[in-house]
Amino acid sequence: MADPTASILILDDDDDVACAASMLLRRRHGAVATLGDPARLEALLQAGVPDVVLLDLNFTPGRIDGTEGLAVLDRLRALPRPPSVIALTAYADVPLAVEALKRGASDFITKPWDNARLLAAVDGALARRASAAVPSAPALMGDSAPMRELKAMVAGVAPTEANVMVLGENGVGKELVARAIHGTSSRAGSIFLAVDMGALPETTFESELFGHRKGSFTDARSDRAGRFQAARGGTLFLDEIGNMPLPAQAKLLTALERREVTPLGADRAEPIDVRIVSATNLDEARLFDPSVFRPDLLFRLNTIVLRVPPLRERRDDIPGLLHHYLSLYEAQYGRPVRELAAHALVRLCEWSWPGNVRALRHACERAVILAAQAEYRFEDFGLFAPASAAQAAPAAAARPGDGEEYKLGALERETIAAALDKAKGNISLAARMLGLSRAALYRKLGKHGI
Structure with missing residues (x-):
């Protein structure tokens, strides 16, 4: 699925391979860069970490053991928010591919590749990076x-x-x-x-x-x-x-x-x-x-x-999740440590969070980047909902049963429609607002006939 906001790096010393992959991916995605020498990777990372890296596992002529590429993979996976890495190899070597996967690669492609297969691998890597938890976040957070x-x-x-x-x-x-x-x-x-x-x-x-x-x-x-x-x-x-x-x-x-x-x-x-x-x-x-x-x-x-319970069913966990992700992104982006205003915490704990923990994480990242006051305000988190949806949520919670499925479906439809309207039809932006992957949003659009 095309994503004009995605950044992709092709790290391969074969110019023909890099050019072919670049031409294919530029039809569907945004910035696609190529790099032939892994020694220049550090300088490139200073300008920004790509979303996906297509990584050749061998650079020195005659080498087929993959040690050079695996070393680069380890470096990429050690970043605070690492990219998704797809290993490229000209040798159909299962142990080497498995070793790359063990070290954190999201997929592997054998050269020469099938174009549909490569596109699917990149789409999957982008979706997985968008939906994955921040790597340093402990799994299964919450004590509710x-x-x-x-x-x-x-x-x-x-x-x-x-x-x-x-x-x-x-x-x-x-x-x-x-x-x-x-x-x-x-x-x-x-x-x-x-x-x-x-x-x-x-x-x-x-x-x-x-x-x-x-x-x-x-x-x-x-x-x-x-x-x-x-x-x-x-x-x-x-x-x-x-x-x-x-x-x-x-x-x-x-x-x-x-x-x-x-x-x-x-x-x-x-x-x-x-x-x-x-x-x-x-x-x-x-x-x-x-x-x-x-x-x-x-x-x-x-x-x-x-x-797995939705976030609205474990609201006791919301303050801890907010504190964790705000602190995490403050450190990642070098932003000052701010307190969360009391009124903001109350509203955030009352929020329905249709995108669950993923949406909360994205909202915290936005707040850390854009907040300008001494404290985080509710407005910094970029959350919104139609008035009718905001009124329907407590009503649905107060009267379980009795058309609950219909009310939740209507609420979901209204929320998605509002996000699309605010994003001016941009699917990628609307998906990020809702805390969904693009694929999940497309499925919901079909489900609700939007």
Whole structure:
């Protein structure tokens, strides 16, 4: 999905490769820079950290061990707010790709690449960076009763091998829950690999998940490992599982049932050794609708179901979250330490936070950058809602049941419409205002017919 505000760096010593990638990406995104010498990276970072880096793993002619690129990857991941990194390699070397993923790369691409595959990888990296928690933020923040219950469930399920499905609205931190499960499991020393299932093109679904062999289709110029093979021994996080088309669901079910995958063009299956954690923002009524999601696949995935509470259901956590993110961004941007005005805290704790913790984090970043007074005021956070929505929220909370689903749907529609109006139709800007990814906003536009 195009994002004219995104900044992308292609770090590759092959001018032809860098030029080809740059020309492709400039059709969809904003600033695309190229760099052939990693020694010049520090000077470039002084001017600003890009959103996504396409990183070659070898620079010295004849080197194929990837140590040069991995060193650059470590440097990028050590930044206060690191970019998403996509590893590039001319060698279909699964161990090297896995090592890059273990060190924090969000994906890997084998050169020469398929254009659709590269575009999907960059879109996924941008979406993941936009929705990811700030790296230095502790996972699963909050000590409210709902969060204590969730943490206890994570602690109980993590040491097992059970498949887990994480349910929750956009922005609640479903991936953080998945990472917490992985981090306290017996697989913690192996890879955690996240895949946005909603972003996988249906035409390349099998190749992406199961891999392919050289010559299995046009442009398959080399063997390529799929996500199941790349995550071997670790945890495979299937995000946005509810957005998969039914034919793709059938293929995933077969792999899970047989515990093996067959790469495209291969004549034999390969065993898989991954723990599956999945997530969706679908409400459970739609999740159990056979026309939306296969019941047999659902039963494979939801051995354990964890429900992540929205921020409006754990308001006791809001003051601590505000303090954390304001302090974090003050340090990141070198801004003075300010107190939060009492009246602002009251209003922020009463806010409905339709984008949940993600929206709160973005609001704190905005306040730190733009605040001009001695204290943070409510206006510094850039929050708004139509008057009708502001009035409807307490009414809906006061009368649960009795058309609650309709009221919440109407509130969501009004809030999205207001954000689009304020953003003058700019989808990327409206998504940031709402604390949503662009993909999530597009889905909601379709849902409400906006």
